[in-house]
Amino acid sequence: MRERTGHNPRIRNMRPHRFALLTTEKRADTSASAVLPGMSGVVRLGKRTKELAPTLAPGAIVVIHHADLDTVAARTLLAARPLAVINNAPFVSGRYPNRGPAVLLDAGIALYERADGTDNLFDLLRENEPATLSGDVLRQGSFHAPLSALSQDELSARLGEARANVNVALSDFAQNTLRYLDREDERALLLDPVAVPETRTVIAGRAVLIVVRGDGYEEDLAQLGLFLREQSPAVIAVDGAADALLSRGVRPDIVLGDMDSISDAALKCGAELIVHAYAKPKQSETVDAPGLARVHSLGLKAQTFPVAGTSEDAALLLAYERGADLIVAVGTHSHLEDFLDKGRGGMASTFLVRLKVGSRLVDARGVSRLYARRQRLAPLMGTLAVCAAFPMVVLLANTAVGQHIWRSLMVWLQLLRG
Known part of the structure; x- marks a missing residue:
């Protein structure tokens, strides 16, 4: 068995991951229309997002089947910098306000859903072959699939409706929890x-x-x-x-x-x-x-x-x-x-x-949010400390002791300058 030691050789560099940079980057246009007509990429298909994401190359047209896309899955997709993400299922079904789609839209990744009446995209598209996005239509060879773009406004509206359903989701969740608690x-x-x-x-x-x-x-x-x-x-x-x-x-x-x-x-x-x-x-x-x-x-x-x-x-x-x-x-x-x-x-x-x-x-x-808050407060606390100290400095300068300290400080600075 391995003995415990005071030094941990596994730790080489606890640096902030470059992923954090990706999640904060934004573009001017964060709607699906940010993809220009005729932009092409290789189609990648995956019904399990967490398995597909690590295999993606930048610029791919990613097709997933992931209802209510979650934040972790969205960030793994974002790390691959796809051209667009097309969902064969609703990004937001309305069950609860999931935050995954916002992660991608805020970073400028175009989002689309399979349009009503369109067949299952997994049965129609070919893996690892090029396709072109023109407006709200995906073209691969002779196949044309109409899509439905998900914009920021549409996403906000859906999330608003989903928030109204949280009580129903919470009630179902609590009942399921209690039912399973009774299992041996x-x-x-x-x-x-x-x-x-x-x-x-x-x-x-x-x-x-x-x-x-x-x-x-x-x-x-x-x-x-x-x-x-x-x-x-x-x-x-x-x-x-x-x-x-x-x-x-x-x-x-x-x-x-x-x-x-x-x-x-x-x-x-x-x-x-x-x-x-x-x-x-x-x-x-x-x-x-x-x-x-x-x-x-x-x-x-x-x-x-x-x-x-x-x-x-x-x-x-x-x-x-x-x-x-x-x-x-x-x-x-x-x-x-x-x-x-x-x-x-x-x-x-x-x-x-x-x-x-x-x-x-x-x-x-x-x-991490506690540290971020502390860092945001640090400049403010410094300013308040200076403001609080200023009246004391003025009062001290008008006393004999204060004037002596000031002269001594000036002499010390002159000696430092040589």
Whole structure:
């Protein structure tokens, strides 16, 4: 087993990721009409956005099937700088106000939806072949597909309607959560001991950092350089978060997840691999772990962790049951929009797991916004300090002591000048 040391060799450079620059860049025209007539690109098709995004080249015409596009998926698309994103499903269905489309429109990426009455685009378009966007029509060879452009005004109107439906979504979400809380496998997360895998990484008595690909996780991670250097925590990456850690020079000790959104390079980085499996029925000796096949196809070994809930729930349980004295979580999901973005109708497992680990858990989500606020206030506080000190300086200058200090200061400055 690896001994704990005060120095962490995994940390080379906690630099702000270039991704932050992409998300703040804006163009003059942020509607779909920003694409000029006759602009061409290679068509890329993908029904699972998180798997498609890492394979994209800049300038592609990206076709997805992703109703209610979430923020994390939108940012992974934005990093590839596509010419346009065409959705075979509604960007905003009206169930809740998802923020993913705004991320792309604000960066000047043209958005389109399949027009009413048009056949499934995945049945009509050819992968990796060029196509042309002319106005609201996509042309590839002899095929012409009418599209519906999504503008800022249209998006704002849809989001307004979606906000009116939040109460309905919240009610359904709460009912689903309560229904799942009554299931035996969910209650077992809180009431029964969990059989967690043995790990080479020493966790007992250490701080543990768990990183999940949640909204704003990269910005929050960038603020934790001091914590990583001083505490040398065990680092657990949930699935694709391993790639974000590696891009900052931090090698995770453990990668845990379904292994469906992580790159081959990250899988081969040397971390322990634990595949999240579906909870094993009591009568069954086999484990259903779809991600295991991919790991084995790369010639790698992995353990399985059969437990109910999400992969981030499993990561929290692993750290807790292995004896971590502090668990710092970045990017974890905790509210209604988070879970709806992930397509989950409830949060029973997360609720129970957080009840269990809460005494050791520090949720670092949003820490980057605290630092940003402090930086915005710094110039104001400096100005206020100068304004407050000015009257005192004037009063002091009119006293014998003040005049003596002033003359001494002038002499000191003259000596410095030689």
